[in-house]
Amino acid sequence: MTTTPSILLIEDDIDDQEIFTSALAFIDNGIVCSVAANGYEAIMHLNNAATLPDLIFLDLNMPMMNGSQFLREVKAGHKAKDVPVIVFSTASDMKTIQESRQLGAEQFITKPEKFSELVGMLHGLLFPATR
Template sequence: MTTNVPTILLIDDDTDDQEMFLSALEFIDESIVCNTAPNGYEAIMQLNDADSLPDLIFLDLNMPVMNGVQFLREVKVAHKAKDVPVVIYSTASDNQTIQEAKQLGAFQFITKPEKFSELVGLLHGLLYPATR
């Protein structure tokens, strides 16, 4: 029996944001699997070693070592994860950044919400679009 529980990779260097994101996922469905990476480089290492790819990648843009734009450039070209939808999850909200991310293959752009309830709503809508 297959389940429709999504697996997620969250790439974000902010541990508070990671905790809120993981709490929101747990609130939506405790069986959702979410791995985290503190930057694009670590994420690529995780993806290289993974037996199976995540269903969705949430990507912060402003990170040390390898930022979100650099990660997108590398993954969307010739990586085994190039077909995994990437949702930009960032505090950046200017049009130039959004356009650049979309040109590089980002599936969607979400500005990090300040309220937990907003994050739950956003994630639920993304993960289970038919039930909105």
């Protein structure tokens, strides 16, 4: 990505939403980040979006439509099927990681515990040439 990326964060935890968006602002406050509280809200957001995000960060454990259900629906032919999805979860077991990849996740990242680790991880993902 050579320009400032746009992101859709699908996350139901308000604290995690704030930490994630704060980390993005720390990296570059020009990064546009939309937030959906579950997979259903994310599908509605994508359906109504004039432009699709460059990346989708997806939590797995959410009400209404969880991350796995979202992946199934989007990767089955939705207009956002080609947008890379990065699963961003507290899970770290191999079964969950493999299932997410089989459903079409580009990457699987376990949520870091420290803000500085989150900033570093996001920076590396969004601007890999400047690592």
